[in-house]
Amino acid sequence: GDRVKIGSAHVDGLYTWPTGSGTQFADGCDAIWDLGLRTLKVYCTANYLSDYPLQASWSAAPTTLTELAQTTQFTTQLARAWETIVFTCFTFANGATNWWRVDPSNAKLAAEYAEIKTFAKHLLTTYNGSGKRFILQNWEGDWAFMDSTTPTTAVPRKMVDYYGAFLSVRQRAVEDARREVAYSNVSVEHAVELNRVLDAKRYPDRRRILTDLSGRVKPDLISYSAYDSTIVDQGGWNADHAAWVAATTPAFEFALRLISEAFPGVPTYIGEFGFPENEAEFDFAPPRDVGAMIELIYTLSAPTLTHFIYWQVFDNESSIPYTYRGYWLVRNNGTISVAGAKLPTL
Numbered sequence: 001g002d003r004v005k006i007g008s009a010h011v012d013g014l015y016t017w018p019t020g021s022g023t024q025f026a027d028g029c030d031a032i033w034d035l036g037l038r039t040l041k042v043y044c045t046a047n048y049l050s051d052y053p054l055q056a057s058w059s060a061a062p063t064t065l066t067e068l069a070q071t072t073q074f075t076t077q078l079a080r081a082w083e084t085i086v087f088t089c090f091t092f093a094n095g096a097t098n099w100w101r102v103d104p105s106n107a108k109l110a111a112e113y114a115e116i117k118t119f120a121k122h123l124l125t126t127y128n129g130s131g132k133r134f135i136l137q138n139w140e141g142d143w144a145f146m147d148s149t150t151p152t153t154a155v156p157r158k159m160v161d162y163y164g165a166f167l168s169v170r171q172r173a174v175e176d177a178r179r180e181v182a183y184s185n186v187s188v189e190h191a192v193e194l195n196r197v198l199d200a201k202r203y204p205d206r207r208r209i210l211t212d213l214s215g216r217v218k219p220d221l222i223s224y225s226a227y228d229s230t231i232v233d234q235g236g237w238n239a240d241h242a243a244w245v246a247a248t249t250p251a252f253e254f255a256l257r258l259i260s261e262a263f264p265g266v267p268t269y270i271g272e273f274g275f276p277e278n279e280a281e282f283d284f285a286p287p288r289d290v291g292a293m294i295e296l297i298y299t300l301s302a303p304t305l306t307h308f309i310y311w312q313v314f315d316n317e318s319s320i321p322y323t324y325r326g327y328w329l330v331r332n333n334g335t336i337s338v339a340g341a342k343l344p345t346l
Contacts, residue, residue, distance in 0.1 A: 007039025013314030223271030277326030
């Protein structure tokens with residue numbers, strides 16, 4: 001098949017480059033473009049002001065996803081020859097919180113459906129003939145399912161119905177949009193992002209999208225936010241590089257197999273993964289070889305996955321003693337990071 005497409009995410013950066021530009025949204029997109037990557041992942045949400053905190057102004061004050069996509073900031077980027085644009089997408093109608101956990105009323109689900117469908121139709125018609133592929137997705141769905149980032153958190157049974165309703169109504173909105181407008185040489189698809197895949201074996205008594213929702217949600221694509229098999233849990237990050245490779249290779253391959261078994265025939269992509277380069281360089285002896293780590297994950301992804309999206313262009317995380325943990329393609333001084341140098345060569 002086609003070679004896996006490489007891209008980067010851009011959201012919530014602690015800095016921008018050039019410093020003080022006031023145009024953070026464009027700056028991050030420019031940086032990804034200038035590296036030669038043609039897959040862009042941006043956030044398209046009601047929280048757009050905090051998603052791009054160093055964006056000094058927007059051309060309008062949008063009240064829907066479609067209006068946000070019609071701002072000068074978005075339209076300028078969408079006019080470029082990106083091959084794939086992934087939107088982490090939450091509606092203005094319901095917001096980016098896990099609102100569906102409280103009680104996904106028919107009215108709220110209907111509002112979700114309407115706003116997503118209108119947005120999908122807008123993309124299909126506005127970019128008709130452009131060759132662009134748009135993907136609308138949630139963020140790290142297992143954390144959302146738990147409403148927590150503690151893997152042992154119990155998920156009440158009713159949340160299977162609630163989250164299933166939320167994800168299914170978004171899928172139906174995109175499908176209905178495709179059915180209701182005429183278009184060619186453009187696509188809009190809906191993806192569900194998983195981020196705790198290995199838990200199916202580690203915490204078999206805990207509910208996860210993979211085990212509990214795969215039977216009731218049929219997305220166009222699966223996005224895998226791949227930290228559980230690349231850095232966080234498999235035990236090798238704190239050992240030496242050879243131990244990391246030995247631990248990560250089977251863990252990552254097993255995660256991909258679990259996804260393909262749970263969602264047979266559904267194309268999958270890496271929606272997010274990255275390595276904090278400052279910690280990799282300074283916290284470990286010998287230092288981690290981040291370039292080699294990226295190359296391994298890419299090599300393991302290449303046979304079956306469609307896209308490979310790195311986290312991210314401008315670092316969004318700090319932790320003592322680091323002003324920046326090092327999740328970056330372009331550093332705060334404008335220099336290209338290890339990841340920024342490696343990704344275009346893959």
